[in-house]
Amino acid sequence: MNAVAGSNEIYQESYAHRIWRHFEADAFARNGLRVVMALFIIAALAPFLANSHAILRIGDGRVTFPIFPSLEAIEWRFLLYVPLAGIVYLLRSRFSQRPGLSFSLLIGVIVLIEITLALTHPVNDPTNDRDRPASFKLMPFIPYSPIESTPDSFSPPSWKHLCGTDSTGRDIAARMLHGARTSLSIGFIAQSIALLVGVTLGGLAGYYRGWFDIGVSRFIEIMDCFPPLLLILVAISLFDSQNNMFYIMAVIGLTSWTGLARLVRGEFLRLSSQPFPQAARALGASDFRVIVRHLLPNALGPILVSATFGVASAILIESSLSFLGFGMQAPTPSWGDILSDARRYIDFAWWLAFFPGLAILITIMSYNFVGEGLRDAVDPRLKVK
Numbered sequence: 001m002n003a004v005a006g007s008n009e010i011y012q013e014s015y016a017h018r019i020w021r022h023f024e025a026d027a028f029a030r031n032g033l034r035v036v037m038a039l040f041i042i043a044a045l046a047p048f049l050a051n052s053h054a055i056l057r058i059g060d061g062r063v064t065f066p067i068f069p070s071l072e073a074i075e076w077r078f079l080l081y082v083p084l085a086g087i088v089y090l091l092r093s094r095f096s097q098r099p100g101l102s103f104s105l106l107i108g109v110i111v112l113i114e115i116t117l118a119l120t121h122p123v124n125d126p127t128n129d130r131d132r133p134a135s136f137k138l139m140p141f142i143p144y145s146p147i148e149s150t151p152d153s154f155s156p157p158s159w160k161h162l163c164g165t166d167s168t169g170r171d172i173a174a175r176m177l178h179g180a181r182t183s184l185s186i187g188f189i190a191q192s193i194a195l196l197v198g199v200t201l202g203g204l205a206g207y208y209r210g211w212f213d214i215g216v217s218r219f220i221e222i223m224d225c226f227p228p229l230l231l232i233l234v235a236i237s238l239f240d241s242q243n244n245m246f247y248i249m250a251v252i253g254l255t256s257w258t259g260l261a262r263l264v265r266g267e268f269l270r271l272s273s274q275p276f277p278q279a280a281r282a283l284g285a286s287d288f289r290v291i292v293r294h295l296l297p298n299a300l301g302p303i304l305v306s307a308t309f310g311v312a313s314a315i316l317i318e319s320s321l322s323f324l325g326f327g328m329q330a331p332t333p334s335w336g337d338i339l340s341d342a343r344r345y346i347d348f349a350w351w352l353a354f355f356p357g358l359a360i361l362i363t364i365m366s367y368n369f370v371g372e373g374l375r376d377a378v379d380p381r382l383k384v385k
Helices: 001-011 016-025 028-048 073-090 090-097 097-119 172-208 210-224 228-239 246-256 258-274 275-284 287-298 300-324 335-345 351-377
Strands: 055-059 061-065 136-138
Touching: 001 287, 016 028, 016 136, 016 351, 028 073, 028 335, 028 351, 073 090, 073 097, 073 172, 090 097, 136 351, 172 210, 172 246, 172 258, 172 300, 172 335, 172 351, 210 258, 210 300, 228 300, 258 287, 258 300, 275 287, 287 300, 300 351, 335 351
Parallel strands: none
Antiparallel strands: 055 061, 055 136
């Protein structure tokens, strides 16, 4: 009886719970997700882990927090959006009860954050609190800014500089922590842009078919005729977007949506011929409602798998662009830029190539493990265990 009850309980679980159960059973996918989450937390806390400004300083009869006025907009975004994503995840059951109100509230919070960041500007304080006397000061774990030059050029890894320094004495550990923010931001937002374009065009092509489908399919084939890296390099050269993070995000996203569009088109073609969307149309549902409420949720599994691999690909593309000198350049910290700088000094400064290369390897492997785990979990041929 217990075995039968347990079997019925498994068969009654939701599709999302079934995917999560299979995903958790994969040790590589589970640990890969933990690494990805840890990277986002490190990126969000990078200013508090590596900075020349004190977190707390008591001196001259005042209690100050010098680190907060120096934070840039992207640092505030990571600091605010990562906890916001955690809150949304924890309250997902309540959000699902009133999705319209919850989505509107979330959009309102994001708009309020962006307006506030647009109206405020960081204080550019060149002084460092590392050497300033004070009654008490709480410094970050790595008391160096990612753009701060020190006299210790080409210093090997030590307790003073955990990952060594580069040719101008900049601390590599500080640049690695802040570079995680750059690489993860570009990878995530670029793939979000590709997801928006690919799902929209692929979904409309698969739903309406006919001439619209033919036009979108031919445009995808034209885009696929050109190597993606070549298209990105041409776009960056035309729009003079070198070292501009938002342009690089947009260029990578707008040149990497074709695979997603093909996938979504195929899923919509398959789902449109099934009874449930036809029943929804017979009951008077609009095309928008059929697409958003019936077709898209049922195609979400393969889309998330492809998007996960796409984030890893976008991070690798950004690192390649920075390595070639077309992406983010100094003084903006980026893993690819540190690797590019290492080419000239690889004979005696091995740490310049080792640490950013290891970070890129771990990040790409973690995303690929998560993607593999999701792909296995959403596979309809899986047997319920």
